[in-house]
Amino acid sequence: MTATILTRVLAAGPEATEAAARTLRAGGLVAFPTETVYGLGADATDATAIARLYAAKGRPRFNPLIAHVADADAARRLGRFDDAAEKLAAAFWPGPLTLVVDKADGCPVADLATAGLDTLALRVPAHPVATAMLAACGRPVVAPSANRSGHVSPTTAAHVVADLSGRIDLVIDGGATPVGVESTIVACLGGPPRLLRPGGVPREALEQVLGAPLAAGPAPAGDSAPGGGSEPAPLAPGMLASHYAPRARMRLGATRVAPGEALLAFGARLPDGVGDAVAVLNLSERGDLAEAATRLFAHLRALDASGAAVIAVAPIPRHGLGAAIADRLVRAAAPRG
Ligand code: TXA
Numbered sequence: 001m002t003a004t005i006l007t008r009v010l011a012a013g014p015e016a017t018e019a020a021a022r023t024l025r026a027g028g029l030v031a032f033p034t035e036t037v038y039g040l041g042a043d044a045t046d047a048t049a050i051a052r053l054y055a056a057k058g059r060p061r062f063n064p065l066i067a068h069v070a071d072a073d074a075a076r077r078l079g080r081f082d083d084a085a086e087k088l089a090a091a092f093w094p095g096p097l098t099l100v101v102d103k104a105d106g107c108p109v110a111d112l113a114t115a116g117l118d119t120l121a122l123r124v125p126a127h128p129v130a131t132a133m134l135a136a137c138g139r140p141v142v143a144p145s146a147n148r149s150g151h152v153s154p155t156t157a158a159h160v161v162a163d164l165s166g167r168i169d170l171v172i173d174g175g176a177t178p179v180g181v182e183s184t185i186v187a188c189l190g191g192p193p194r195l196l197r198p199g200g201v202p203r204e205a206l207e208q209v210l211g212a213p214l215a216a217g218p219a220p221a222g223d224s225a226p227g228g229g230s231e232p233a234p235l236a237p238g239m240l241a242s243h244y245a246p247r248a249r250m251r252l253g254a255t256r257v258a259p260g261e262a263l264l265a266f267g268a269r270l271p272d273g274v275g276d277a278v279a280v281l282n283l284s285e286r287g288d289l290a291e292a293a294t295r296l297f298a299h300l301r302a303l304d305a306s307g308a309a310v311i312a313v314a315p316i317p318r319h320g321l322g323a324a325i326a327d328r329l330v331r332a333a334a335p336r337g
Pocket residue numbers: 034036037038039040063064065066098100114117119120121123125143144145146181182183184185196197235236237238239
């Protein structure tokens with residue numbers, strides 16, 4: 001158990017930016033808005049601060065973190081960009097894309113942040129509050145989503161406070177995050193780029209810029225795993241199955257609602273039995289996947305709080321941002337580890 005500390009909440013603005021930069025440079029923990037979800041930031045070069053961050057989240061240590069920087073030039077000082085990485089950075093930064101690249105020589109990011117990997121996940125967020133804070137801090141900032149490990153990601157400052165009050169130094173309140181699901185992660189390690197996590201930039205948009213289909217999942221291990229076991233490849237170590245677990249059980253692709261269930265709806269047409277639902281929230285009445293992404297985590301939190309034992313989830317298309325939404329829902333539905 002971490003000792004309780006005083007968590008300050010400041011409205012976004014120059015004073016909050018200064019306080020955040022000062023706190024980060026002193027080894028403290030700052031939650032801040034990005035365009036995807038709120039991140040919990042620590043100085044990426046300070047192993048003690050990162051240890052504190054893992055403790056505050058209750059996160060397993062083997063899950064490596066994304067280093068956030070203010071612009072692409074700062075990112076290029078930390079990692080080695082191949083052609084695909086350059087193309088993707090030019091097209092989508094700042095924005096909801098994380099690139100996993102080889103670490104640059106002399107990269108100052110602490111080994112604890114990368115879980116000892118030779119690769120580094122880099123992101124240039126597109127949110128004025130994040131950009132101002134990163135520029136003022138002048139150091140790379142590692143930031144996982146600002147929730148307790150295993151909880152749903154936060155899209156408002158209130159979500160952050162609910163999970164982390166008493167465990168972190170500062171929360172900058174910049175309102176609801178505009179994208180709502182985490183960044184897309186692509187590994188660019190010299191070979192064909194690979195999609196490690198669907199997210200805020202749809203696969204279709206990435207493939208259009210690359211002019212080729214993306215490989216999916218972790219790279220095949222160079223030396224095949226002995227015994228045919230299903231050991232996860234070390235390239236994508238953070239993809240824990242039940243990462244986004246609410247308390248309620250999740251039932252996906254529900255075309256009717258059973259009495260006592262809560263319903264997460266999508267689109268104008270509601271499933272049969274909706275009248276018996278304990279609570280109903282719609283991701284997007286007009287069937288808009290971007291709107292659905294912005295509401296996903298807040299609706300999951302709210303339906304979980306309704307007390308229903310089961311959250312039934314209506315079918316949701318898988319194209320565009322639907323792939324990221326489906327990924328988060330499948331994890332939320334996975335058996336608890
Ligand atoms: O939108 C986002 O990406 C948010 C905001 C705060 O920026 N951050 C976020 O961080 O989602 P987190 O820690 O919840 O997820 C980071 C993911 C994990 O799945 C982790 O395994 C993966 O990135 N990752 C980090 N470094 C990696 C590396 N070197 N190789 C492969 N995967 C890596």
